[in-house]
Amino acid sequence: xxxxxxxxxxxxxxxxxxxxxxxxxxxxxxxxxxxxxxxxxxxxxxxxxxxxxxxxxxxxxxxxxxxxxxxxxxxxxxxxxxxxxxxxxxxxxxxxxxxxxxxxxxxxxxxxxxxxxxxxxxxxxxxxxxxxxxxxxxxxxxxxxxxxxxxxxxxxxxxxxxxxxxxxxxxxxxxxxxxxxxxxxxxxxxxxxxxxxxxxxxxxxxxxxxxxxxxxxxxxxxxxxxxxxxxxxxxxxxxxxxxxxxxxxxxxxxxxxxxxxxxxxxxxxxxxxxxxxxxxxxxxxxxxxxxxxxxxxxxxxxxxxxxxxxxxxxxxxxxxxxxxxxxxxxxxxxxxxxxxxxxxxxxxxxxxxxxxxxxxxxxxxxxxxxxxxxxxxxxxxxxxxxxxxxxxxxxxxxxxxxxxxxxxxxxxxxxxxxxxxxxxxxxxxxxxxxxxxxxxxxxxxxxxx
Amino acid sequence: xxxxxxxxxxxxxxxxxxxxxxxxxxxxxxxxxxxxxxxxxxxxxxxxxxxxxxxxxxxxxxxxxxxxxxxxxxxxxxxxxxxxxxxxxxxxxxxxxxxxxxxxxxxxxxxxxxxxxxxxxxxxxxxxxxxxxxxxxxxxxxxxxxxxxxxxxxxxxxxxxxxxxxxxxxxxxxxxxxxxxxxxxxxxxxxxxxxxxxxxxxxxxxxxxxxxxxxxxxxxxxxxxxxxxxxxxxxxxxxxxxxxxxxxxxxxxxxxxxxxxxxxxxxxxxxxxxxxxxxxxxxxxxxxxxxxxxxxxxxxxxx
Numbered sequence: 001x002x003x004x005x006x007x008x009x010x011x012x013x014x015x016x017x018x019x020x021x022x023x024x025x026x027x028x029x030x031x032x033x034x035x036x037x038x039x040x041x042x043x044x045x046x047x048x049x050x051x052x053x054x055x056x057x058x059x060x061x062x063x064x065x066x067x068x069x070x071x072x073x074x075x076x077x078x079x080x081x082x083x084x085x086x087x088x089x090x091x092x093x094x095x096x097x098x099x100x101x102x103x104x105x106x107x108x109x110x111x112x113x114x115x116x117x118x119x120x121x122x123x124x125x126x127x128x129x130x131x132x133x134x135x136x137x138x139x140x141x142x143x144x145x146x147x148x149x150x151x152x153x154x155x156x157x158x159x160x161x162x163x164x165x166x167x168x169x170x171x172x173x174x175x176x177x178x179x180x181x182x183x184x185x186x187x188x189x190x191x192x193x194x195x196x197x198x199x200x201x202x203x204x205x206x207x208x209x210x211x212x213x214x215x216x217x218x219x220x221x222x223x224x225x226x227x228x229x230x231x232x233x234x235x236x237x238x239x240x241x242x243x244x245x246x247x248x249x250x251x252x253x254x255x256x257x258x259x260x261x262x263x264x265x266x267x268x269x270x271x272x273x274x275x276x277x278x279x280x281x282x283x284x285x286x287x288x289x290x291x292x293x294x295x296x297x298x299x300x301x302x303x304x305x306x307x308x309x310x311x312x313x314x315x316x317x318x319x320x321x322x323x324x325x326x327x328x329x330x331x332x333x334x335x336x337x338x339x340x341x342x343x344x345x346x347x348x349x350x351x352x353x354x355x356x357x358x359x360x361x362x363x364x365x366x367x368x369x370x371x372x373x374x375x376x377x378x379x380x381x382x383x384x385x386x387x388x389x390x391x392x393x394x395x396x397x398x399x400x401x402x403x404x405x406x407x408x409x410x411x412x413x414x415x416x417x418x419x420x421x422x423x424x425x426x427x428x429x430x431x432x433x434x435x436x437x438x439x440x441x442x443x444x445x446x447x448x449x
Numbered sequence: 450x451x452x453x454x455x456x457x458x459x460x461x462x463x464x465x466x467x468x469x470x471x472x473x474x475x476x477x478x479x480x481x482x483x484x485x486x487x488x489x490x491x492x493x494x495x496x497x498x499x500x501x502x503x504x505x506x507x508x509x510x511x512x513x514x515x516x517x518x519x520x521x522x523x524x525x526x527x528x529x530x531x532x533x534x535x536x537x538x539x540x541x542x543x544x545x546x547x548x549x550x551x552x553x554x555x556x557x558x559x560x561x562x563x564x565x566x567x568x569x570x571x572x573x574x575x576x577x578x579x580x581x582x583x584x585x586x587x588x589x590x591x592x593x594x595x596x597x598x599x600x601x602x603x604x605x606x607x608x609x610x611x612x613x614x615x616x617x618x619x620x621x622x623x624x625x626x627x628x629x630x631x632x633x634x635x636x637x638x639x640x641x642x643x644x645x646x647x648x649x650x651x652x653x654x655x656x657x658x659x660x661x662x663x664x665x666x667x668x669x670x671x672x673x674x675x676x677x678x679x680x681x682x683x684x685x686x687x688x689x690x691x692x693x694x695x696x697x698x699x700x701x702x703x704x705x706x707x708x709x710x711x712x713x714x715x716x717x718x719x720x721x722x723x724x725x726x727x728x729x730x731x732x733x734x735x736x737x738x739x740x741x742x743x744x745x746x747x748x749x750x751x752x
Contacts, residue, residue: 082532083530329471345545350546363547372712
C-alpha cells in the first residue's frame with residue numbers, strides 16, 4: 001500500500017464491534033503504533049532474560065525425559081476432557097491430534113465459506129478483500145500435524161495401515177478445490193488476486209505426503225531404530241529435540257524483540273510458550289499467565305508496525321496508527337486482575353486484620369532478603385496491607401476519571417516495584433509492568449511528532 | 450488518515466471474526482472471574498450466608514439446584530478455553546489469606562536396612578507440641594545413620610541474613626509440591642483462645658491422613674523431585690554406594706505474629722514419605738510410603 005508523504009497510515013484489521021463498543025471512541029479511535037511496539041519490546045526483552053536466565057540453563061532438568069517435568073509427572077494434564085496441549089509431546093499426543101483435526105475442519109469450513117461467499121457476492125458490494133494467507137498456512141500445518149498423529153499410532157503399534165495415504169490425499173484434493181474456487185472468483189472479478197504459489201505448494205506438499213503414506217502402507221514393519229522414529233514419539237524423550245525447541249524458543253523471542261517477521265514469530269513464540277509451560281506447570285507463577293495473555297493479543301495485532309525491522313522494511317513515511325482493541329482488552333484485564341484480587345483479599349482474615357504484609361515479608365520462601373534487615377513497625381505493615389486492599393478494590397472506579405486513573409496507575413507501579421524489592425518471585429513484576437507500557441505516550445519520543 | 454477498509458463496504462469475515470474474539474474475550478474475563486468468585490465464596494462462606502443466598506437463588510448455597518449446575522457447566526466450558534490458551538482467570542494472589550508459616554523440602558538418604566527401619570527410624574526423636582504438632586528432632590545436625598541430608602537450595606542457611614536472586618523457577622516447583630497442608634495447621638499462640646488445641650492423638654490422625662493424601666495426589670511430582678535430588682547427589686558422589694532409602698521431609702518455620710516481635714520458630718521437621726530405590730524397577734511399580742504419625746513408621750500407599 002503506497003502512502004502520500006507524511007500521511008498517517010492505519011495498520012491492521014479494524015474489528016467489527018457491536019454497540020456500545022462501536023460508539024465508544026476509546027474502542028474505535030486508532031492509537032499510535034508505538035504503544036503496541038513498546039509493549040512488544042518490553043515483553044520480549046523480559047521474556048528473553050527470563051528464558052536465558054531461568055529456563056535455558058536447566059532445560060533438561062525441567063523438561064527432559066528424567067526431569068521434573070518428564071512425561072509421566074504431568075501426563076494427567078493432557079488427558080481428556082482437558083484441552084491442555086504441548087507440541088513437545090510429539091505427534092503421538094491425543095490432545096494435539098484432536099486439536100489439529102478440529103483446526104483443520106474449522107479452517108476448511110472457513111476457507112470454503114469465505115470463497116463461496118465472495119464468489120456469490122462479487123457484484124453485490126462485497127466486503128473488502130483483506131486476505132493474508134494465514135488461514136491456508138494454518139490449515140496446511142494443522143493437517144500435516146494430524147497426519148503425523150495418525151502415522152505415529154501406526155508406527156508405535158508397528159502395524160502398517162493400507163490407508164495411510166488417504167488423509168494427505170484428501171488434503172491435496174481440498175487444496176486443489178480451494179485453487180479452483182479462487183480461479184472461479186478471478187473469472188468473475190478480474191481484480192481478484194490468486195495466491196498461486198502458496199496454493200500450489202500446499203497441493204504439492206500433500207501429494208508428497210500421500211506418496212510417503214503410500215510407501216508406509218506397503219512396508220512390512222517399521223524399524224524402531226530408524227533416525228526419524230523419535231519424531232513420532234514424545235519429543236521430551238529426546239534431549240536433542242528438547243534442546244532444539246529451547247533454541248527455537250529463544251530465537252523466536254529475539255526476533256519478536258527486534259520485530260522481524262513479527263506476526264509469524266509472535267505465533268511461534270506463543271505456541272512454544274504454551275508448549276513449554278504446560279510440560280511443567282509447577283515452574284510457573286501468575287507472571288507467566290500475564291505473559292501468555294499478552295502474547296495471545298500480540299500475535300493477533302500489528303505489534304510490529306513501529307520500532308521494528310518490519311516497519312523499517314515497510315518504509316512508511318508518516319506516523320503509523322493501529323486499532324486500539326488490544327490495549328483496551330489489556331486494560332480490562334488489568335482491572336479484573338486488581339479488582340478480583342482485592343475481592344478475595346476482602347474475604348480473608350489476615351488482610352482485614354492488616355497483618356498480611358507482615359507475614360509476606362517474613363516468608364522465607366519468597367522474601368528477597370532477611371526480614372531481620374528491615375524490621376518495619378507493625379503499624380506501617382498494617383497501613384500498607386490495607387492500602388493495597390483498598391486500592392485493588394477501588395481500581396475499577398478510580399480508572400473512570402483521568403486524574404484518579406493516573407494516581408491509581410502510579411500506585412500500581414509503586415506496588416509492583418515494592419513487590420520486586422521485597423520478594424523474589426521471578427519475572428512476575430516485570431511481566432505485570434509490561435501491561436502498563438501501552439498506556440504511556442511513547443509516540444512523543446518520535447522526533448518531530 | 451488512510452485506512453485499508455473501504456468506506457461503506459460491509460465488514461469482512463476476518464473483521465467479524467476479530468470482533469467476535471474481542472467480545473468473547475471480554476465475556477470470558479467477566480464470567481470466569483465472577484462465577485469463580487461466587488462459587489468459591491458460596492463454598493467457603495455457605496454456613497454464614499447460606500440462608501440469605503438460598504432465598505435469592507434456591508439451593509445455590511447447598512451447591513445444588515439449577516443455578517449452581519448452570520454455573521458449574523459454564524465454568525467447565527470456560528475452563529477448556531483457559532486450558533487451550535493457558536489464560537487462568539483466577540486472580541487471588543496472596544488471597545484470601547497469607548500463610549503464617551513457610552516450608553522447605555528436605556531429602557534424607559539412608560543406607561540402613563529398610564526392613565529394620567520399618568519399626569521406626571533410629572536416632573529420630575518424634576516430638577509433639579500442641580502448637581506445632583508432630584515433628585522429628587534431629588538434635589543439632591543430621592541423623593547419625595544418614596548418608597546425606599539434602600536441604601533445599603532455597604532454604605537460607607541463616608534466616609537472619611540472606612539475600613536472594615534467581616532460581617525462582619526451581620523454588621516454584623518445590624513450593625507447589627506439597628507443603629501448604631502442614632503450614633496451614635500451625636497455630637499462633639493466643640490466636641483464638643476459645644479454640645481447643647488438638648491432642649496428640651488427634652493431631653497424629655490428622656497429619657497421617659494429610660500426608661497420605663499428599664502421597665497419593667502428589668505422587669508423581671514428589672517422586673520426580675526425590676529422583677532429581679538423588680541423581681544430583683549421585684553425580685557429585687560417584688563412588689558412594691546407592692542409598693537404600695530416600696525420605697522426603699518437610700522443614701517448616703512459623704513466622705512470628707506482629708505482637709511477638711520479628712523472628713521465626715523452627716525449623717520443625719516432619720516426615721512425609723519414603724521411596725526405596727531399586728535398580729531397573731518400572732516406574733509404575735514404584736511404591737511410595739507415607740508416614741504414620743501414630744505408629745511412627747512408614748506405611749505403603751497404593752497409587
